[in-house]
Amino acid sequence: MKKTPLNEVHRELGGRMVEFGGWEMPVQYTGVIEEHLAVRNAAGLFDVSHMGEIEVKGEGALAFIQELTINDASLLVNGQVQYSALCYSHGGVVDDVTLYRFDGDHYLFCVNAANTDKDFAWMEAALEDGGFDDVQLRNRSDDFAQLALQGPAAAAILARLTNTDLTKIAYYHFYEGLVAEVPVIISRTGYTGEDGFELYFAPDCAETIWRSLLETGAGDGLLPIGLGARDTLRLEMKYALYGHELSEEISPLEGGLGWITKLEKPSFIGREALRRQKEGGVPRRLVALTLTEPGVPRADYPVYAGERRVGVVTSGTLSPSLRVGIALALVEPDCAVIGAPLQIGIRSRKVAAVVVKPPFVRK
Amino acid sequence: MEFPEEYKYTEEHEWVLVEDQLVTVGITDFAQDALGDVVFVELPEVGTLLEAGKPFGVVESVKAVSDVYAPVSGEVIEVNEELPDAPETINTSPYEDGWMIKIKISDAAELDDLMDADAYQAFIEEEA
Numbered sequence: 001m002k003k004t005p006l007n008e009v010h011r012e013l014g015g016r017m018v019e020f021g022g023w024e025m026p027v028q029y030t031g032v033i034e035e036h037l038a039v040r041n042a043a044g045l046f047d048v049s050h051m052g053e054i055e056v057k058g059e060g061a062l063a064f065i066q067e068l069t070i071n072d073a074s075l076l077v078n079g080q081v082q083y084s085a086l087c088y089s090h091g092g093v094v095d096d097v098t099l100y101r102f103d104g105d106h107y108l109f110c111v112n113a114a115n116t117d118k119d120f121a122w123m124e125a126a127l128e129d130g131g132f133d134d135v136q137l138r139n140r141s142d143d144f145a146q147l148a149l150q151g152p153a154a155a156a157i158l159a160r161l162t163n164t165d166l167t168k169i170a171y172y173h174f175y176e177g178l179v180a181e182v183p184v185i186i187s188r189t190g191y192t193g194e195d196g197f198e199l200y201f202a203p204d205c206a207e208t209i210w211r212s213l214l215e216t217g218a219g220d221g222l223l224p225i226g227l228g229a230r231d232t233l234r235l236e237m238k239y240a241l242y243g244h245e246l247s248e249e250i251s252p253l254e255g256g257l258g259w260i261t262k263l264e265k266p267s268f269i270g271r272e273a274l275r276r277q278k279e280g281g282v283p284r285r286l287v288a289l290t291l292t293e294p295g296v297p298r299a300d301y302p303v304y305a306g307e308r309r310v311g312v313v314t315s316g317t318l319s320p321s322l323r324v325g326i327a328l329a330l331v332e333p334d335c336a337v338i339g340a341p342l343q344i345g346i347r348s349r350k351v352a353a354v355v356v357k358p359p360f361v362r363k
Numbered sequence: 364m365e366f367p368e369e370y371k372y373t374e375e376h377e378w379v380l381v382e383d384q385l386v387t388v389g390i391t392d393f394a395q396d397a398l399g400d401v402v403f404v405e406l407p408e409v410g411t412l413l414e415a416g417k418p419f420g421v422v423e424s425v426k427a428v429s430d431v432y433a434p435v436s437g438e439v440i441e442v443n444e445e446l447p448d449a450p451e452t453i454n455t456s457p458y459e460d461g462w463m464i465k466i467k468i469s470d471a472a473e474l475d476d477l478m479d480a481d482a483y484q485a486f487i488e489e490e491a
Contacts, residue, residue: 027426028399031399031400032399032400032424032425032426033400033402033425034400228399228425228426232425294403294447295403296402296403296423296428298428317425318402318403318423318425320425347405347421
């Protein structure tokens with residue numbers, strides 16, 4: 001199992017370590033609910049060093065990235081980030097990613113930990129097949145540790161450790177500055193729905209930055225946060241998790257990423273399959289469901305409209321913010337209507353649920 | 364972590380308090396700690412006949428679903444009606460307010476299969 005540079009620090013803090021995507025990661029420190037609410041009400045610090053980073057450089061970088069991704073990377077300016085996805089030619093998803101533009105000939109993908117090797121191999125194959133000139137592709141995952149600092153107090157905490165004017169970094173933009181004297185890519189992004197930052201830097205500086213942030217944020221209620229709360233936080237926002245809402249068998253149109261699927265782009269891998277799917281009618285839709293009776297929905301539970309089985313839960317939990325069961329589910333399109341009453345099969349019971357407009361928690 | 368001396372324990376991490384023919388059942392401190400924040404509890408109805416070793420209820424944390432097993436055979440004569448509305452009681456008071464059901468035992472010999480506190484502690488140390 002792979003370990004991040006903070007493995008020992010997590011153990012010291014009482015982190016309960018579990019396997020996730022080939023990495024040993026803390027699932028919780030004090031408790032999922034307490035950690036979740038700390039991020040919603042104050043701030044939380046996450047070790048996300050397991051995430052992968054793949055760099056694309058060269059004159060041909062943009063043309064290559066446009067062929068790899070479903071969103072339109074030509075819209076990016078220097079210092080901007082874009083949420084995007086990589087698709088197979090059949091329309092299934094290789095991975096969902098964030099794309100950083102440093103310069104017209106320098107980009108960085110941040111990819112899901114468990115998918116890093118697969119993504120890199122897929123990109124290498126695409127590079128070979130596509131006949132692109134002047135593109136240098138490098139897996140830089142071992143060169144970066146990554147922390148996420150998230151929550152309403154995140155900016156105030158980070159401001160104490162940097163000279164960078166954080167008010168100048170807009171949502172989905174980044175800046176290369178110093179944090180605790182360490183060179184850091186400061187990105188105003190996250191996976192929680194809160195204001196906050198994702199910080200990329202050299203792995204040997206991880207402990208310095210982690211401890212500096214926890215120390216300076218202690219009075220603001222900053223807590224270390226495990227993967228358990230990372231999952232419930234993203235779920236309350238209806239953010240997709242690869243392997244649940246997106247996969248090789250789930251297209252971005254089905255998985256709720258229609259808004260970044262730019263079929264008007266002249267070409268990208270998967271475009272023809274996705275165009276056909278859109279024209280023929282997308283067979284399943286991702287919906288947000290709130291239970292109207294007690295219960296906790298979980299991935300793979302069946303979804304019913306009366307007697308008819310209409311879909312399956314892709315992710316579910318008890319929302320720590322709302323204290324009710326919430327779920328994302330892939331359902332037949334006629335059921336994907338706000339207000340539609342559906343039921344989730346939980347063991348031997350059918351528990352009432354309703355399709356709601358996401359996100360579950362409004363900020 | 365506490366394991367009261369007066370209780371008996373199962374390998375599935377239930378505790379049992381025996382008072383004549385009546386046993387009270389809950390999950391241990393070890394079990395609640397391993398589960399994390401308990402958010403949902405499903406209990407049987409009064410009158411249900413239980414068979415030793417078979418699931419009688421469910422405890423769910425944010426992350427996981429866990430069956431709870433009957434330590435002995437018998438009839439459910441009382442359930443903790445307050446638990447479904449306050450499932451976190453299992454975390455805060457696993458041995459007292461977090462009790463789950465009371466069973467009228469049908470075969471007292473089954474109690475001999477349960478562990479005492481020392482044996483249970485040795486058992487979880489071995490499991491860990």
